[in-house]
Amino acid sequence: MTMIKCIVISVLLTLFKIETYFSKTAIERIINDGYPAESHHIQTEDGFILEVHRIPGNKSSKGVVLIQHGFIASSESFLCNGAHVSLPYQVYQYGFDVWLGNFRGNTYSRNHSSLKPDSRKFWDYSFHDHGLYDLPAMIDYILKYTKKKSLHFIGHSMGTTALLVLLSENPKYNKKVKSANLLAPVGYISNSISPIVRLGCPLLGSTYFQIPNTFEIFQQGTYLEYLLSHNCQDDSCSLATCRLILSLNSGTSSHTNESLCNNILETNPAGGSSKQFEHYCQWFRKGAPRKFDYGILKNQIFYNRTIPPEYKFEKINVLIYIFYGNADYFVTPVDVKKLLHRLGNKVKRVIYYDEGKFSHNDFMFANNVDTLVNGVVLENILESV
Ligand SMILES: *[C@@H]1O[C@H](CO)[C@@H](O)[C@H](O)[C@H]1NC(C)=O
Ligand SMILES: *[C@@H]1O[C@H](CO)[C@@H](O)[C@H](O)[C@H]1NC(C)=O
Ligand SMILES: *[C@@H]1O[C@H](CO)[C@@H](O)[C@H](O)[C@H]1NC(C)=O
Ligand SMILES: *[C@@H]1O[C@H](CO)[C@@H](O)[C@H](O)[C@H]1NC(C)=O
Secondary structure, three states, rough: HHHHHHHHHHHHHHHOOOOOOOOHHHHHHHHHHHOOOOOEEEEEEOOEEEEEEOOOHHHHOEEEEEEEEOOOOOOOHOOOHHHHHHHHHHHHOOOEEEEOOOOOOOOOOEEOOOOOOOHHHOOOOOOOHHHHHHHHHHHHHHHHOOOOOOOEEEEEHHHHHHHHHHHHHHHHHHHHHEEEEEEOOOOOOOOOOOHHHHHHHHHOOOOOOOOOOEEEEEOOOHHHHHHHHHOOOHHHHHHHHHHHHHHHHHHOOOOOHHHHHHHHHHHOOOEEEEEHHHHHHHHHHOOOOOOOOOOHHHHHHOOOOOOOOOOOHHHHHEEEEEEEEOOOOOOOOHHHHHHHHHHHHEEEEEEEEEOOOOOOHHHHEOOOOHHHHHOOOOOOOOOOO
């Protein structure tokens, strides 16, 4: 009963975008957890202003690490595990200078030199643009600021897609990335069994939602936080909502630490664009990782061909570490294997989680994430310093 009430309230609040309630900011979380924190504003070539968070390592730090969140997430997604075992803190404690990226359109990156988030044009972007504009802006800024030549990249989900796009489209960035730890990497999703993809894609593909009718999806603060703070104070309610939300995209898991649920719901989802989602849907429907499909006529204008070109993953040339789980609904093992095949000998190590059910978000939220995931990531970075 409680669960049904929660779902109904969530859906209503989402539809009508009732009230905006924000919990702590990422900076407040980091400081609360006992670490130094800075925010930096970085403008992309096409005018978006990204707020990037930093846990500044000292001058003799071992190197710079950029951690990049996934689909409809933010820099805060990696802070949910609290003061000791959150990935950014562990990397910091090993002596690295840690930067947490935020893609355009999420909670922290809703500013632009001329566009406003209430315009359709603001939301006219995909992970293609995260790869072509957001990542290079962040990487160049960070390297300039820290006077380094290259950095280590850790990405989850769409953060990995953006890196694959960048390194194939603009191969000079291969030199600026020393190592790439890719958690639940998305280069193919045609075998996805995530309900968000299976149910959302047909809906998005229907005439009403046709691109260029771009709009914001899953904005933070519109329902979940409100729900928790005003309607859902008992634990069973938030746990039920949490399980539901997680299983919608990530998969049902036997590893997720459910005591993190409040943190997870406070920080996720953090907003994105319908075009970004539609682009994944195109990969889901058609199989190959191609550029955005605008339809035959417009493709001819944009790409000088009727079918959009594929991303050239062959141009990627950095040390890659791939992590994937057996119960990931969004990017299934079959799809990760396709990507592995494309990347060939660039992949230095593959870590496959097949104990119990290991889901998409368990790379952030699993029990014992410190040894299970973070420790392995750190080992990989340390061997490629
Ligand atoms: C700076 O970082 C190095 C490497 O992690 C560490 O050994 C040293 O204690 C740090 N110094 C200060 C002043 O924090
Ligand atoms: C957004 O960016 C503009 C242009 O740089 C700046 O003037 C403005 O203060 C920013 N607004 C917010 C809310 O950060
Ligand atoms: C467009 O494609 C045609 C056929 O592949 C080619 O001959 C032509 O040079 C291309 N035009 C441009 C502007 O790239
Ligand atoms: C689960 O998360 C809680 C809250 O952060 C933490 O105290 C606990 O140690 C975690 N459990 C495991 C097994 O990692």
